[in-house]
Amino acid sequence: METETLPEIAEVTKEKVENAFEKNWNVIVWNDPVNLMTYVVFVFMKVLAFPKEKATKHMLEVHHQGKSCVATETREKAELYYQQLQGFGLSVTIERAE
């Protein structure tokens, strides 16, 4: 009688649960020539609840370095930020943190 499948499923489930709660997804905002700097600051304040100084710092990082990691979050929250920021017209990706 086969009895070895249950422990394997439990292992996979445990790993999935751990991954779901691990804050290892970076939300990256990319530079684009069209969005206004003031608008980007507003969006960071609105979506990420950044104070103005932090929002400005990240906006300048996007502008000068081409991109900025604005958050490192769980996969679910990173996907939410990704969608919200892109809904405001920003260029965004998410990627697993090294």
Next chain:
Amino acid sequence: MMIAKRENDLVLFTFSGLERKVLERIILSLLENYKLSPEQIDRQAAAVWYSTRGCEKARMSSDETADWLKQLHGVRLGRVELLQKCLTQLARRSHGPFTLGIPVQNAEALMTALNDHRLLLAAHHDIGEPEMALRSFAAVSKLPPSQQAALCEIEFLAYIIDELLQLLQGSE
């Protein structure tokens, strides 16, 4: 020239006749494009409004990506009612300056929609960093007429967005 001010719970814009016409056309275009699904919209618009680069990087499955796009389209569809109301006001012909009024709570949605149109114009007319950086009339006049017209609209919308940002930040 456009003037924006806050009166109680309303944001009031005063436009010249020409500005009203331009804005009416912009809102019509936005409504048309917002109603199209990410699969129906043209390639350039999809690239800026519904880019799936992030989904690919995150290795989302095709089902997850489709669901994600549907939700993103839903965000844009959520602005349709406001744009319809703006269009109804803009369609009222009048001589002299024209006033458009929107509730303060809708100012952010209008600003985001207008920003979407800037992105769309840039994508449709191949406007990138070099064109956006042009500052003199002489330099802009060397561009093809369609790019010149698009840049004018992009700048007009930037002016409205800047005014709205100031009004919104002043109300916090």
